[in-house]
Amino acid sequence: MPDKKDDLLQGTLDLLILKSLARGPMHGYGVAEWIHESSQDVLRVEEGALYPALHRLELRGLLSAEWGVSDNNRRAKFYALTATGKKHLMQEAEYWRRMSGAIARVLQTA
């Protein structure tokens, strides 16, 4: 059983994955790289956790997956957001904004 810390991390990872795919279909490596780059190298995805998370999201119907060919002509599995995934991303992102805003306000009060 995962403990609470893992849950938070997992939820966060799911959100980041969904967000990264909002730009369009991408393979697992691309997701990891995009999160890394767009967080200006702050967030480094633990790659070992990435693939179980992608598969879980796929099975839940938030992502769909298809085999395709990468830029450098390699066979790769591309993930894309489904309609449910988009809706989920909106809800989760909103929740996250509210939470982080609230936490920031709490931390600002002297």
Next chain:
Amino acid sequence: MANRWLEKIWQRIRATSRPEQVNRDLDDEIAFHLAQRVDKNRAAGMDAAGARYAAHRQLGNVTNIRERTREVRILTSLESLWRDFTYAARALRKKPGFTAVAIVTLALGIGASTAIFSVIENVLIEPFPYPGAERFMTVEIHDANNIDAVGRAEYSAPEFLDYIEKNHVFDLTVADASEDVLYQVGGGMERLHGILCTPNTFEFFGLPALYGRVMEPADYEPSAPPTFILGYKAWKSHFGGDPSIIGQTYILNGTARTLIGIMPKRFGWGSGDVFLPVKPVRAEQAFAAGEFPPVWYLIGHLKPGVSVAQAQADLTVIANQLARIYPKRYPPRFVVKIVSATDMVVGNFRTTLTLTLGAVALLLLISCANLANLMLARATTREKEFAVRSALGASRWRLIRQLLVESLILSVCGGAIGVGLAALGLNSIVALIPPVTIPAETEISLNLPVLAFALAVAMLTPMIFGLVPALRAARSDLERPLRDSGKGTGSGTVGQSRFRDAVIVCEVALSFTLLVGAGLLMRSFVALRGESLGLRADHVFVTRLPLPSDRYQTAAQLTGFYRPLLTRIKSLPGVTDVAESSALPPYGGFPTDIEIAGSVHAEKWPALFQLCSERFFSVLKIQLRDGRFFDENEVADARKVVVINETFARRYFDRANPIGRRIRVSDLANFPDKVADPWFEVVGVVSDVRNKGLQEPVEPEIWLPYTLTGSGQRGILVRTANDPMSVMDSVRREVWAVDRGVALTYTGSMENYIHLQSYAGPQFGFILMTLFAIVGLALVTIGVYSVVAYATARRTHEIGIRMALGATRSDALKLVLGMGLRVIAIGVAIGLVASLALSRILASQLWQTSAHDPLTIFGVAILLLAIGVAACVVPARRATSIEPTLALRHE
């Protein structure tokens, strides 16, 4: 579009059914990731080994990732299955009426098919508990001129020995013969059904004894100490089920025999109570003077690899040799048939059971069709729900799975109740099965294969009734139901209502076929009941009295028993008349060839003859047509006088007066206690009495005084003032007062005897078929009602508009009735064609009823149309009471 999600379904199924494919995909995915990372590292200036090492370190343990991903896959699919399940259960609970109707419909279908399948499994598929029983074969000699008639499967001892020694196709051959075994209990004698068995019998059947041991080769030797083996039922009923009696000695038929073994419950070959070892010898005369030699019922185990046709050819060679030695026992032209023991014992009952299985399959299909329609109607009202869920991202596969899970819950509940119904109904079905049509070894119960069958049916039915509605619901496009504010009269529903109509048409057609089958069997049964026996069977008590063969061999000995017995019984209170007889109608006596003085004929003239006392005709109220019955003095003096039946007079005397003519009953000269010079004078002609069963034409028959010979089994018939069974105890007392060594067997009322012999079989098929037809009809009524009511509800809006535009109430009524009657009429038409096509199967089960009986077919059509109109009445009334203004506002 359909193709794409079919492909997806396929992928899902493949993914769950082929985990190695999933693993390979994951490996590819990880390999790609590593390759990309290595490229990037190389671009940053690392050497090849360093780049690979860094990539691996960053990703972590690949095996671990693979494990975690697989875990995710399993957990997620279990989780979503559970969600589907709880969601489905909640959806069903919200509609208790629909759920109840659906479950009851399924329970009836599954219950009926499970009950019938358990009969079929136990009777047709596994009737015998013996290893290798499917290769047990009997050998039958059939007259080539009448190949369908019952063949001869019994052989004399020398014939049997020849078949054993000369055949090349059986690895083991045994035979059994029946014998009355008289055995002293308390103050009187009881009769057990003895089976004489030849060497190797117990090796042949291969079942060990429950207690003690089975026969060994030495036990069959004439010099061996006499032994016997007890059957389970007789052990329980006559010996108190006590295993310690093994080794004790009992007097059976006057011989002291040691009990060496008790057989298990399902060993019941020949329905025997006791099994006696006998080694048949070629000298037939080894038997006592007054007895007929036993007839051996032969059974062989087919060698591995030998076909029935090969066995037939091999045994035909032997039969041809034997026919030259015993010309009397073989017809001039004959055919040898090898018949499996199961076919031999179950024989005609197979057709009845197969028909019933067909009927029950139709019933199950009707249940499924009904359910499909209910589900479809429900799915249509849930179109919006599905559209919303689908817009929110639920995949089509999810929706289909959702509906299938709902169907599965329904059919599992229906199946569970159905198995309960089957268990309850099975006892009634078993009670209906005519005795002796199934072997004594057969135990009919809900066993493992039957439960597996029920489970399979419960899993299969949702596929039949749930899949099509699910596919249709999932296919419906997204926006239309959302845009559509009314309940929809748009073009999209036409296809769906077509489908619903098609289902109802099928249902009506199936039900029509079932009803026609039941109707024909009923007509046939009524015809059979109406068939005159030629006698009055009410208020008659019958019993067969096997006499101890050591003391009763001659006519004088036999008469010495019966004459005082008849006098004693006649004077009992409640008894109005009594007679002795060697046969019990509707079956008549011994076969013989006859000759008539003054008639010359080349071919053989066959007849049946029966020995009886003078009161036989008055006890059964058989009508005298000409001359007179023989009288008390003629019987007492064993005069050579006979009474013949009308068929005899018509066939052999043509139009001449038979009274005073002389006939020779040739086979009396071959009786163990033979009648020398068996020429008789005809003194009377009586009306025909059935003597080959109810369904065969009456044969020429002769009655002669019972005092002429001591041979042949006899019994008594007692006409009573009240309930025939009320005299049983007093009759038994009188029998034992005359001779304590005589047992009463097959006691009962004549009516019951005739019922079991002649009516029980047809009644079984007819009652079951009728039951299924009624249930089917009820289901069809529900089906038609639900479809018409649903269609009417959906068209409320339309009807309202029509009425606002000037249509009258009777127009609305016509509209609704028209909807219902159109589908029923089409269904009836298809059913008519189907039942005409299927009637050939039923024909063999019908008696004096055409398989195309117009009255039945017409009646069924009227019945179905009437039921259809009745089912439309409520929706039609609802339609005519529509207020246009209300209807237009209707949702």
